[in-house]
Amino acid sequence: MPRIFWPLLCLLLLAGCATKERPELTEADQYREAHESIESKNYLTAIDELKELEARFPYGDYAEQAGLDLIYASYMAVDYPATVVAAQRFMRNYPAHARVDYALYMRGLANFNMEKGLFDNLVTSDKSARDMDAAKDAFRDFERLVARFPDSEYAPDARSRMVHIRNQLARQELHVARYYARRGAIVASINRAQYVVKHYQQTPAVEEALAIMVKGYERLDYPKLAEKSRNVLALNFPDSDYLDKDRQVDLAWWPDEDNGLLSLLTFDLL
Template identity: 85%
Template sequence: MPRLLWPLLCLLILAGCAANPEDRPELTEADQYREARESIESKNYLTAIDQLKELEARFPYGDYAEQSALDLIYAQYKSVDYPATVVAAQRFMRNHPAHPRMDYALYMRGLANFNMEKGLFDNMVASDRSSKDMAAAKDAFRDFERLVSRFPDSEYAPDARARMVHIRNQLARQELHVARYYARRGAIVASLNRAQYVVKHYQHTPAVEESLAIMVKGYQRLELPKQAEKSRAVLALNWPNSTFLDDDKHVDLAWWPDEDNGLLSLLTFDLL
């Protein structure tokens, strides 16, 4: 019996080798694209990415080349690989500049940049990004601005506009954050410059209110009463119930350092 089993076992092994998946007929472009779409629909995004890249390598100028490039952008985004999403979107826009779905590529690149600096805890709790590096947010703003400028009637334009407002508010808060930083360290001129920048370039954002209050305190510290009063009047006119105004409509910033504390903070790197 053992002598009869060994040849049978060898035959089974050879049959298994003959059925190696690598020996199966190559899929057509349509079949391979269908498999990639099935992976996306079943939310197997990493598998879909591999399939779409293989499809592109085998059929770079095929019937599904443009659509698979768009699907790759989507799969990269859903896999939370935002840098790869930006690259895929840029490549699509470079290779297909007149494509009717250019608005989608712009929108997805903007979304990827918008989420680029978000971490795990940013998705779990409300997080103010204004004190962080906002380079990716600025890139997102440019993407959304380009989208609404070129495709004002796009289905993605309303959301892009809303995100632009959010980014603009964040950028204004970042300037305000720096203005506070300089003021606490006694760098009054630098603080004034930042506050003025907010008032000039980020009108209609919530940060303007406190920026005007900083300008009042800064001008007072520099003994420029006319400029201080002008800034106070603008603040009182536009925000008559501002929390930065006391009952007599004088500016009151709880965090504003007195002259001695500002110098101490500067000399001790804000350790005291």
């Protein structure tokens, strides 16, 4: 019996130790663990710990800081949708917090990066040809940041990114204008070009937009409107590559009338 009893007793003691639950951490200890995970760049672990902290202590002493850290950890984990959600929740819960500008900036930054493709960090890609909804959201976030917090430390970078986004949005309009022109939809192409001139002034896209308007009006046989657009182009871009020495507009991609019809009938395959 002693030979059987003592091994069984040892097994029971070991089983008891194995099933012993970890004591619950205090709010301060749990926040310290989450902060240490961030410091060691274990962002996924930090996210889980911060969410647990928020669930256990929704009105605790570390709730506000945990919300800010969750925004940061989500962004560093390249989870941009989660970053947007965390930033929105923080601004909703603490609208008068001193770091609302940070939350707004990070939401804009997450939206700014939302549309990046898998290979964007490896090759240069023109995002203006793709859907720009996330970029528009980012622009609104940065615009709101600059308007509400003009002296924020994040305002200069927000303004710089707004310029970049406007350039991209203007280039997207040019993509559509070219698409319509190649398919013979000249009126639609002119409308897109006019939109660029009206809404995206001081962007590089305005130069080509004016050239498209000249070519479009010439195609539609509106010489006065074509000349007016040509004068605006020459006045604002006297060294434009789209103007030859005789002030004739040259667009390399602009389709001939027959080619435009062929492109329309063949879905741009020929």
